Every structure is written in structure tokens, then in C-alpha cells.
Amino acid sequence: MSRSMVVRYALIVAIIVVLLFPVYWMALTAVLPTRELLSPSPPLLPDLGSISFDSFQRVFELRPVGRWMANSATVTAGTVVCSVVFATMAGYSLSRLASKVGLIVGYSLFAVRLIPTTLLVIPLFMMFSEVELNNTLRSLVIANTVVIVPFAAWLMKSFFDSIPVELEEAAMVDGCSRLRSFLTIVLPLARPGIGAVAIFSGILAWGDFTFARTLIQGDAGTTVTVGLVSFVGEYTADWGALMAAGLLSIAPMVVLFILLEPLLISGLTSGAVK
Amino acid sequence: MLDFPTWQANEPGHGEALRAIVEEFESRHEGVTVNMYPVSNEDFQNQIVTQLSAGDPPDIIASGNHFYAFAETGQLEPLNDRLEESGLLDEWEDFQQERVVDDEHLALTMHALTRLLYYNEDYLAAAGVDAPPTSPSELADTVEALAGSVEEGVSPWGATTTTHSNLFGEVTAFIVGMGSQWITDGEWSVTAPETVEAVELYRELARQAPPGLDGGGYRQLLADGRIAMSQDGNWVISTLDEVSPADVRPQLQVAPPPFENSVALVGTSLSIPAGISEERKDLVWDFIQIAAEPEFQGMWAGAIDAAPGRTGSVPPERVQERPELEVVAQTIGSAQPEFPDSANFRANFGEIETRIIDAMMRLLTTDAETVDVLTELESELSSITEP
Amino acid sequence: MTLVTDDRRRAGAHTGGPRRSRWRPSLSTRNNLLSYVLLAPSLAMSLVFIAFPIYMIVNLSLRDGKTMIMSEVGGLPLTLDNYDTVLSDPETWHSLRISAVYTLAAVAGAIVVGLVTALLIRRRLPGRRWLRTLILIPWPIPGSIATVGFVWMLDGTYGVVNYLLRAIGVIDENIAWFFDPQTALIGVLMPTVWSAYPLCTLMLLASLQSVPDELYEAAKVDGAGPVLQFRHVTWPAVQNTAVLAMIVTGLWTFTTFDFVYAITRGGPDGATQTLAVAIYNQAFRFFDLPHASALGVVTMALAGSALLALFPVVRRRFF
Numbered sequence A: 001m002s003r004s005m006v007v008r009y010a011l012i013v014a015i016i017v018v019l020l021f022p023v024y025w026m027a028l029t030a031v032l033p034t035r036e037l038l039s040p041s042p043p044l045l046p047d048l049g050s051i052s053f054d055s056f057q058r059v060f061e062l063r064p065v066g067r068w069m070a071n072s073a074t075v076t077a078g079t080v081v082c083s084v085v086f087a088t089m090a091g092y093s094l095s096r097l098a099s100k101v102g103l104i105v106g107y108s109l110f111a112v113r114l115i116p117t118t119l120l121v122i123p124l125f126m127m128f129s130e131v132e133l134n135n136t137l138r139s140l141v142i143a144n145t146v147v148i149v150p151f152a153a154w155l156m157k158s159f160f161d162s163i164p165v166e167l168e169e170a171a172m173v174d175g176c177s178r179l180r181s182f183l184t185i186v187l188p189l190a191r192p193g194i195g196a197v198a199i200f201s202g203i204l205a206w207g208d209f210t211f212a213r214t215l216i217q218g219d220a221g222t223t224v225t226v227g228l229v230s231f232v233g234e235y236t237a238d239w240g241a242l243m244a245a246g247l248l249s250i251a252p253m254v255v256l257f258i259l260l261e262p263l264l265i266s267g268l269t270s271g272a273v274k
Numbered sequence B: 001m002l003d004f005p006t007w008q009a010n011e012p013g014h015g016e017a018l019r020a021i022v023e024e025f026e027s028r029h030e031g032v033t034v035n036m037y038p039v040s041n042e043d044f045q046n047q048i049v050t051q052l053s054a055g056d057p058p059d060i061i062a063s064g065n066h067f068y069a070f071a072e073t074g075q076l077e078p079l080n081d082r083l084e085e086s087g088l089l090d091e092w093e094d095f096q097q098e099r100v101v102d103d104e105h106l107a108l109t110m111h112a113l114t115r116l117l118y119y120n121e122d123y124l125a126a127a128g129v130d131a132p133p134t135s136p137s138e139l140a141d142t143v144e145a146l147a148g149s150v151e152e153g154v155s156p157w158g159a160t161t162t163t164h165s166n167l168f169g170e171v172t173a174f175i176v177g178m179g180s181q182w183i184t185d186g187e188w189s190v191t192a193p194e195t196v197e198a199v200e201l202y203r204e205l206a207r208q209a210p211p212g213l214d215g216g217g218y219r220q221l222l223a224d225g226r227i228a229m230s231q232d233g234n235w236v237i238s239t240l241d242e243v244s245p246a247d248v249r250p251q252l253q254v255a256p257p258p259f260e261n262s263v264a265l266v267g268t269s270l271s272i273p274a275g276i277s278e279e280r281k282d283l284v285w286d287f288i289q290i291a292a293e294p295e296f297q298g299m300w301a302g303a304i305d306a307a308p309g310r311t312g313s314v315p316p317e318r319v320q321e322r323p324e325l326e327v328v329a330q331t332i333g334s335a336q337p338e339f340p341d342s343a344n345f346r347a348n349f350g351e352i353e354t355r356i357i358d359a360m361m362r363l364l365t366t367d368a369e370t371v372d373v374l375t376e377l378e379s380e381l382s383s384i385t386e387p
Numbered sequence C: 001m002t003l004v005t006d007d008r009r010r011a012g013a014h015t016g017g018p019r020r021s022r023w024r025p026s027l028s029t030r031n032n033l034l035s036y037v038l039l040a041p042s043l044a045m046s047l048v049f050i051a052f053p054i055y056m057i058v059n060l061s062l063r064d065g066k067t068m069i070m071s072e073v074g075g076l077p078l079t080l081d082n083y084d085t086v087l088s089d090p091e092t093w094h095s096l097r098i099s100a101v102y103t104l105a106a107v108a109g110a111i112v113v114g115l116v117t118a119l120l121i122r123r124r125l126p127g128r129r130w131l132r133t134l135i136l137i138p139w140p141i142p143g144s145i146a147t148v149g150f151v152w153m154l155d156g157t158y159g160v161v162n163y164l165l166r167a168i169g170v171i172d173e174n175i176a177w178f179f180d181p182q183t184a185l186i187g188v189l190m191p192t193v194w195s196a197y198p199l200c201t202l203m204l205l206a207s208l209q210s211v212p213d214e215l216y217e218a219a220k221v222d223g224a225g226p227v228l229q230f231r232h233v234t235w236p237a238v239q240n241t242a243v244l245a246m247i248v249t250g251l252w253t254f255t256t257f258d259f260v261y262a263i264t265r266g267g268p269d270g271a272t273q274t275l276a277v278a279i280y281n282q283a284f285r286f287f288d289l290p291h292a293s294a295l296g297v298v299t300m301a302l303a304g305s306a307l308l309a310l311f312p313v314v315r316r317r318f319f
Helices: A004-032 A054-062 A067-099 A100-113 A118-130 A137-161 A165-173 A178-189 A191-207 A210-215 A224-231 A239-269 B015-028 B042-055 B067-072 B080-086 B094-100 B120-126 B136-149 B165-177 B193-206 B216-223 B235-244 B277-293 B294-303 B315-322 B323-333 B343-347 B349-365 B370-386 C005-013 C025-061 C079-086 C090-120 C128-136 C145-155 C160-167 C184-208 C212-220 C226-255 C257-266 C276-285 C289-309 C311-318
Strands: B002-006 B035-038 B061-063 B111-120 B229-233 B252-255 B263-266 B270-271
Touching: A004 A054, A004 A100, A004 A137, A004 B080, A004 B111, A004 C090, A004 C128, A004 C145, A054 C184, A067 A178, A067 A191, A067 A224, A067 A239, A067 C025, A100 A137, A100 C025, A100 C289, A118 A137, A118 A210, A118 B294, A118 C025, A118 C276, A118 C289, A137 A191, A137 A210, A137 C025, A137 C128, A165 B035, A165 C090, A191 A239, A191 B094, A191 C226, A210 A224, A210 B042, A224 A239, A224 B002, A224 B120, A239 C145, A239 C184, B002 B015, B002 B061, B002 B277, B015 B277, B015 B294, B042 B067, B061 B067, B067 B270, B067 B343, B067 B349, B094 B263, B111 B120, B111 B165, B111 B294, B111 B323, B120 B136, B136 B165, B136 B193, B136 C212, B165 B193, B165 B229, B165 B235, B165 B349, B193 B370, B216 B229, B216 B235, B216 C212, B263 C025, B263 C145, B270 B277, B277 B294, B294 B349, B315 B323, B343 B349, B343 C184, B349 C257, B349 C276, B370 C226, C025 C160, C025 C289, C079 C128, C079 C289, C090 C184, C090 C226, C090 C289, C128 C184, C145 C184, C184 C226, C184 C257, C226 C276, C226 C311, C276 C289, C289 C311
Parallel strands: B002 B035
Antiparallel strands: B061 B270, B111 B229, B111 B252, B111 B263
């Protein structure tokens, strides 16, 4: 290994240690008795003897973490499907077909990012209560899709931009309709892009906090993020249980991310210009 | 199904009592269930206000100091007729008046709370103090003695030292304790000598407290033996029973607050929202009535060491088996209300509380003169509302 | 995010790379129809769920009176007073300043960390897939949970960050991160940047990978050191992506609220009171929805003009 490689590895490892330290510290807090950490010089490496999983047990005893996860998973899955479908349609339209008007309309989709979410929730709450969608996971799917699609649509647009238009033209010369060539030629080529959009929207939906805490009332529909924050009790600060709950709630998404990350990267970097 | 959000669903003491009331209600109402669910206290106020404002409220509305915000939406049902019909008012303690706005009873108080002095007797003994302080000057001296004796990693004093509503309640207990109020005789008394002295003391003690913590934060440290002394609510006794490790709990003791006066505040009160059907309102009223029965009044107040709303609901046996209740009874008997007698103060509580907390944080984090900051606070408060 | 493809397209424009849509008279009617059919769901959704709330907020901001009851709003008289109050209130300008500092610092932090990490893992090296994944791990972690973790790490008495800083001799005394007005904003920025940088890494990495290694080789042959290589090869290749990453991160930070509110609630004494927190306080603590809405409209206008000012940059990329 060359010297520059060694330096590069050392740098990468150092930066990973710093960047992932918060996750490590959460894990350590979850498995050590809090009292051991309530010290001006907390142990950086755990004494293996004092590791226990009591905090995790406490979390499961105290709150329906399993149901929270199931709710988050439902909302995430619903949002991913809706976002991918809408964003693919809109992205193709913006890339291939849209007039200037369409593009400007598309750009203005970003308006959603301008509204302070604290203010957005009141009208949203009213609208959902009008159509009796309040307190349903569907309302969360809709709200999340609304804020994700503008971004996802532009992601898909630039992905479609990288697929040579000549491919469809050839197909259309052969008698395919625009729609058919979209479905049979462009869509399969766009798979990496669709994967990237799916991961992107999945992460945002799983992490949503603002909507989940306003639009859902009641334990039945609580998602992990809101559930976890309800752990920050008014009456005590049980750091061990809090961190254990935090780890549990990030675990599914982190694992999924680790598995799918190559797909994301190839979706973002490959393009179709080969 | 009746929706019943509460920030107390999982709180030691409260949770068990509430579940018992829910069970009793369900057993008496075939086919009606109560969906009680926890909401973090931080979110509780804005969630309920949003729902009340949008005209889609939950059915049973619980409130602590959130009450004033909820009342402000104008969406709480006056209970006057129902209270009169049931004769409950005759049985009720005076602090029910804290839930009356423009002659309308907008909630029924479940119990009153007070603030006590908590201390770790081992640390006090190590500092050479044999008895808990009984006056403000003794309190200051004790904390100073503790500062010289506690080991590293233990703080002599615990208090709210962050932007949090606990800060308002805690400093108000000092002010009331030392004989003043935010408003006295219809005038802002933010710069009255007693107020200044009380705020000074809070400020001086807070220097010995871990920085940046709210009530839950320093309470946990007390439970874990990392704080020698603090002022906290009487409901915390049962919390300590639950969370304090077996080797620390016996050292934790309570004493009446070391002030001339103690403070009384309404713990939980229950309301009916105006925006639900008449049929539901009747069901919620049934629920409130069950919570008002002597048995459940005694159970709830007993579980959190509070004074029940219905006079005399805590059985004497309970007081005997729990010495802390004696301290609570002694304290609450002579307590002054936490809120000044001013309708404007209540109606603008959200903004007033925010200004007071900001001023307190300025005192805790800077070297500014106490009088100067309080003078500025008084002029800010005056511009919000007439006293 | 996607900019790679665009960077590449620009670079390869002369080779006849793919082109965006063209006006095709023969097909235009059908294409337009299809184009709108495909856009329709997204548009309809935006109209219903964005346009209506904006209408509500603007409507509210023009009402005289302090109310939280939506159904009563229509009956209140119209006025411009709320804007007068908001614009003449020194707190508005204070919050704007805090928002600006918070946003700029978060963007700068995220882009620097993003660029450094992207440069480090740009080149092929054994195990890169795992190193890259590890670097991106904070991305799937919800901000609300990251916040809780940082509050614990930055605790003024037992926080491990203080311990580490003391151990390596940077500080002598513990810093009460969220208590001290001097450091509160820095404390809040840490979880913000931590949550924001992975997206920057991803976007920059994507566009860096489109730079052929030969360019670096050529630069080396010409005797360029790392700094010159960065200036003449790396930066030109990624600058567009970097600008877009900054816009995305900036918009996100400007309107975000969870980090600040969950940690400091705008305190101590307003030291972290961003516009988003000020709006929340007006609406949910002071129950003055018209005032909150007026402040919200001002915020939208500011964010909107920033976005418009950046429109040319974005248009270069997309139009």
C-alpha cells in the first residue's frame, strides 16, 4: 500500500470515528447503567461486566414500540409508493414534454419548502379533519408525499434527462406510442433513479416528526419519532431508556440504508449516458 | 369511544389512578371505551390548542397550567349548570376558583399541589448540617456549605436552568414564599423589594445547580444521588419511589419549603370541550363525576401526595402509613395561590410566562443587575396587559 | 443529488449528449396533453395542500384581532396592522438575524463536511463501499432522534463532549452548551449539520465521480499541488452541484424548527430564537394567529426572494 493510501485511510477512519461518535455514544448509554455515565469523566469504553440490556427491556415494557415501528413502516411504505409514482410521472413530463409553463409550474412546486412547517400544520389539520382523515396513517402518507414529491420529481427529471431521447424516438418511429415507449423503454432504464427516489423518500418519511405529532392523536397511530420524543418525560430523564428507544427506532432504516446504499449511489451517479 | 389525551398517562402515581378511573367508567358504560393516550407535556398544549381551534377536539380535556391556554380559545364548555345540579361545588375546596373565568367554571379541579424541599441527608450530614434549612438565609448557607463539601460530579442544588415553563413555577414559588407576587394590590410588583430579594436568591442558588436542565433533568439527578438538595413538587415523592435506585432512595427526604409562605397550584383539572355532541358531553361529564367520587379523589390524590379537590377524600390510614403526607398537608394547608388574583394575568399567561422565563434566563446567564433586569421585565409585562 | 448527470451533460455537450425536450409541432398537442396528464397528480396535490394553506395563512395575516378559532376568522375585519406590528418589532429583526446566522452556518458546515468526506472517498480504494456507507449513516437517522442524542452528549455537567474537549486540552472548564448564550447557537448547529451533511456528501460525490482521473493526472504532470488541483480541477467540476446542495440545505434549515425548539425553545433569552421559533411562539404560546401568520408571510417572502435570486443558477442546471 502506498503512503498516500495509508494517509487517506487514516483520514477516512478518523473522520468516521468523529462522525459516528454520536451513534456510538447512544449505544453505550443504552447498555450502561446511567449512573455510571453521570460522572464528569464518563468511561469511553464500556466495562464489559456492567453491560446490560435492561434499558431495552424497560422500553418494551413501558411503551408499544413494536406498534410504533409498524405504524412508521406503513407510513413509509405508503409514502414511498406514492412519491415514486407521482415523481416518475412528473419527472418524465418535466424532462421530455413540458413547455416552459410546465417547467415554471414545476419549479414553483418548491413553494412547499417556503412555508414554515409550524404554520402549515394548522390549515392541514383543518383540511384533514374536514374530510375525516384526521388521525389516520393515510393523512401522514398524503402530507409526507406532498412535501417529498417536488424534490423527488426534479430528481427524476434530471435522471430522465440523462437517458438519450433517441431511444424513444427510434421506438416511436417503429410505431410505439409515446406512452408505450415510456413504459417499455424509458422506465426500465430509469430503475436506478427510481431506486434512489425510493430511498430518498423513505428516509424522509421515516424521519417525519412535525406531521406525525400534529395529525395523529392517540397511541394507535403513533410513529417512532413521536413515540420516542414522548419518552423525554416531563418527570424524569431516563437517558438509558431514551437512547435504547432511539437506537431501536433508527435500526430498521439504518439497516435498510446499509443494504440499499449501493443502489442509491448508482442511481445518483450512473445516469444512463454510457 | 372517548378520546382522552394526557401528559400524565405514564407518570408514576397519575397513571395508575387515571387507569382506575377509566376502568370504572367503562364498567358503568357498556359499549363506551375511553382511549387514554400519552402526549409529551411539551406537545400537549399545542396539540390540544390546534384541535380546539380547528373545532375537532378530543373528548376529555385534562389540563395543568395549560388550562389558561385552552380557556383562551373559548372552546371549553362552562360547567356551572352541571356542577350546580350535582351539588359538587359544596364539597369542593376553594382552589376550584382557579378554574373560574368570568364567573364560568371551565374545569373541575382534581387536586392541589405544592412545592417542597427535597434533600439528600447524607450530603447534608457531610456538610455538617443536621437539619434541613427553614428560612431563606439558612437555605443560602446550606447550599454554600454543600458547595464546599460535595464530591466532584455532585451539585449542591437543583433547579430549572433552561427556557422551560418549570422555571416560571419555581421562581414564583420563591417569590410567593418570600411574601410577594407578580401582581400585588392591582399593580405589577415585579420590582418590589421582596420580589427582587426572592429572584436574587433563586439566581444565587442556581449558580450551584447543573446548567441547562429542566425539571425532569434535575429530578433524575436527585434520584440518582447527583444533587444534594432541590425544591420540587410534592408529586415527585412517588416518582422518586419509582426511579431512585435502592441505595439512594432512603437518603432522600422531604421538608416544608424554607419560606414564610408555601405555594399551592392546581394539579390536574378536567374539562368538556364545546365542540363535541351533547351526547358525548354527557358521557364526559359522567367521566368527570367518577373522577370526583371520594374513592377516586382519594386514590388519585393519595398516589401523588396531593390535596384532593373534594374535601377530606384522603383516608387517615393513608396519611399514617406515609409520613411525607404529613409534610404535604402541613404545607398545603397554609399555601398561597401560585397565580396572582388578576384576570388579565391569566388571559395573557402564555406571553407573560415567556417574558418572565426570558428575563430569568438573562439573570442566570449574564452579570446584569437583578433590579435592572426586573425593571425591564416590568415594563415588558406592562406593555402586554394591565395588571 | 442529480447533478452529476447535468455536469456531465454540460461537459459533453459538444459530443451531442442527450437533449431535453424540443418543441415538436406535429406531436405538440398530444405531448402537451400527456405532459399535463403526467404532471396532474403532483400539481393537484400541490394546489390542494400548498395553495390552500398559503391562502389561509395570508388571509389570517390580514385579520384584525387575536384569535385561534379558524371558523371565526372570516368575520374579523381586514387590516394591514399585523404587518406594521411585525415589521416594526425589533424582535422580528433579531429573529431574522438569528435565522440568517443559523442557516448560513449550517449550510457552510454541511457543505464543508460534505466536500471533505466526498473528496476522501472519491477514488476507488478497497473497502470503499463500506467506508462510504458509514460516512452516510447519519442520513437515515431522524433529526428528532439525533437531537435527543446531542442534548445528552452536550450536557453541561456530564456531557461526553466536554469530557473529550477537556481530555485533549481544548477547554479547562466545562462548557454549558445550551445554557450559555454565547454557545447555544453552536450547540444547536451541531445536530443540524450532522443531519444535513450526508445529502451534501452524496450530491458532491455523484458529481466528483464524473471527473475523469486523467484530469488530475494532467494537473499533476503540470506540477499542481493539492490546492491547485482543487481549485482548477475539483471546484469547477462540482461548483454547480455545490450551489444546488447549498440551496437545498439552506431552504431546509431556514424553515426547520425541530432542532432548535426541541433543544433550547429559542433560549436562553432569545439567543436561538429563529423566525420559525418566533412564529411558533406567537401561534402556540401567545395564541396570536394573525401575528404569527404575518410573520410567516414575511418569512415566506424572504425565503421566496432568496430562491428567486438563485433562480438563474438553478435554471442553468434545469432549463
